[in-house]
Amino acid sequence: MVSFIQLLKRLFFRRRKPIKLGFYGPPNTGKTTLVNRICKEWVGEELGKVSNVPHETREVQFKDSVVIDFGNKKLTFKIVDTPGITTKVDYEDFLHYGLSTKEAKKRAKEATKGVIEAIKWLDDVDAVVVVLDSTKNPYTQANITILGNLAARKIPVLIAANKIDLKKANVKKISGAFPEYKVVGISAKYGHNMDEFYEALLNLVK
């Protein structure tokens, strides 16, 4: 039975502000695909555009009041979808995707600003989902820098090892590289293992 004091605490000290949940990772790991899936499932609409061209998300995007009600927990999030963090941006890479030189240069310039904006947001998130591509080598400097900075700021982290629908996916390699974090293998594109993801997410922010 809930005591009178507990009831008062719930009424007056309940977390009123939504939890700012950042989605971080290198470019093209499926951050926006995952954010879109979450928003579609809990709010009914997607947040951002996705494509195969790297740096599709070049500005931080937000979705307020995303209520996730899963199991016996219910939390309200402000979702912060960030541009992919990288140590290099070469406009010539975009030419391979059919962009003109002018478009490619513009995209590269916007991408560099996006990376800076994403880094600045590290100081302003309450919890983070680091989205990694489970078909790629996890030992990259971008991953190490993101996780190192989150650890230095004592921000709770959940790693989503995305793209498990692909043959080359290796979730164990990611768990082995970052044993101090909870790693959940998912396919944001097809919605595989999202139940385990939501359970881990709600356990992350208590």
Add this chain to the structure above:
Amino acid sequence: MKGITLRFVPYSEIAYLSSYKRVKQLIELSAANRILLIQGKLTPEEEADLIEEVMKKIGKNPKFKGVEIATFEPSKSKNLSFFQAIKENIARALFGNRDAFTIVGPASIIKEIKKDPKKLELLLKK
């Protein structure tokens, strides 16, 4: 055949610089088409600052493509006893992390740095 300069940066060269100057110096050195082999490693905050500064430089100068960077820490792959770990941590706090080394190079030269706990592979552009 075109040569590549590999420049060794001893810990003493960057140890007493402020974080800002350390990051700036590393970017300037690597922008001059050199691959740097640095004794020690940057802090996570300095790594984030380095990425920010690199992005600003790319924004100003499209010829600069950014950097490839990797840190290797041999002690992380060692199984240390409790007391050995304490000893190493004290030594690091006093003298800096000289056990680690960092490779930084321009992305116009280095295509990729492949890393796993026991080796680093530098793949260069043709």
